Amino acid sequence: MNPLPHYGVDPLPGLPGSVTICEVGPRDGLQNEQAIVPADVKVELVARLADAGHTVIETTSLVHPKWVPQLADAEEVLRRVERRPGVRYPVLVPNRRGLDRALDLGVTDIAVFASATESFAKANLNRTVDESLEMFAPVVARAREAGLNVRGYLSMCWGDPWEGEVPIPQVVATANRLLRLGCTELSLGDTIGVATPGRVAALLSALTAADVHIGQIAVHFHDTYGQGLANTLTALQAGVRTVDASAGGLGGCPYAGGATGNLATEDLVWQLAGLGIHTGIDLAKLVDTSVWLAGRIGRPLTSGTARALAAHH
Template sequence: MDQLPGLPARVTVCEVGPRDGLQNESATVPASVKAELVERLVDAGHRVVETTGLVHPKWVPQLADAEEVLRRIDRRPGVRYPVLVPNMRGLDRAVDLGVEDIAVFGSATESFARANLNRTVEESLEMFAPVVGRARETGMRVRGYLSMCWGDPWEGEVPVPQVVSVATRLIALGCTELSLGDTIGVATPGRVAALLDALTAAGVPVESITVHFHDTYGQALSNTLTALRHGVTTVDASAGGLGGCPYAKSATGNLATEDLLWQLAGLGIDTGVDLDKLVETSTWLADLLGRPSPSRTVRALAGG
């Protein structure tokens, strides 16, 4: 175990497998399995587990069972269970269900805002404004996802000032946390550093920034390390690399939590998460999904 200079002593991993991960898997997973997954992740030591999304089932059928998943989970003190909420209707449901952490899902590019939200970036911010405002009034924490921060399938490379502009608007709306997404996995370390430098120069507190890398081109862990060297201390990852089959045409899985934990443990960085328990959970889930985990650490440690 050897430290590198300039790295934090502790990193919070935000486990996004149950929502972001499973939403992008082709297999359908019953609510009972989703709830068991969340419980297992908490048992492994996770303290932030993105659980589900209160989205209209017409848009995301994989999340139609959100209320059942939430009801099945024995929410424990000290653990955060953020839930994706797109609009006021979703927020009303979240309040009724006792949700204490929500997330809104913004885009740094017009093309993806149009494709994903059927709105311009400006219109989506207008939609989020009352949601974030009321959620904060009720004492909730609000994560603002920002997709396509480095590249967009329609627009190519996304200019840094454009990302900074949307990011500062989300913070101004009252988001307590910003998750910078490399949704198509194209970023490399120099571009990660450039965006983080620009965001902090624009007054976004580095403590409010989370990084969310996809491993499409194998860059997720290098990018994460670069972000940690720039003061970031919260990292999104999904158990076993859930979220996009690595053998399909467009391999868009998230950074695997296990690959991240291997690196952080080697660097002497505490996460509070038990790698062996997580590998056990990812192996269990890979069996249910009928395919091997794309995480190299899972494959090495699970021996299959």
């Protein structure tokens, strides 16, 4: 790729000097693809993302293949991925069996996936919110005893396709329960992409008022309604320092209608670079990776930045 165009850097007040991007493309991005992506491609994708400077790469999910056929090769991928010093490779773990497999494979970071709403807990986990948290409790406890970092995903934090607007106190209560289980990080998911900046600020304010430390919070925005970057900027102004994103904007959620399009990592890196915020990510390498991945899955990806910069080839 030719040298990237440079249009200047100007910070805004109240923003961090650096942000950690949790790259979710290999797991959350690929899980929705209908055509099975070969393990070779997945392993190379993780390696390319590490080459581009990512330090957190969500690699796969140890769920039953019946539920997510795309990730049925999880154990093969984990065995083949070259784990580099300074890079974390979290894995989604649904239950105790999944944790056993993760520990056998030498995984050091896991995630559990909870819901702020009953409707989505039922659709995604076939359990109530209470039942899902009861299922996660021994998983999180054992993982923490083994010295693992545990991320708690909390989906439907701003809106639910069945229930509509999700009350803030309901989200705060479930978030606190996840942290009390022992989760070391909480990722707030806008699963159907309906949040807007004021609502993001309101939830983050309510969480910190309920003694949730802002340093434990990550945000996971979908760009379904085009709000991902605006919502991210709002979260950063509130003190959040970890943002989930997916190379090329790949992915969504197979159990939530309309949940298309994670926030594209390239779009996020472009914005943060222009604000003078350090991510450690080489944007040219990342765009090359997304162009390569689009060729492997046979369709263009949705990142505006990747499309614009690929035109500079």
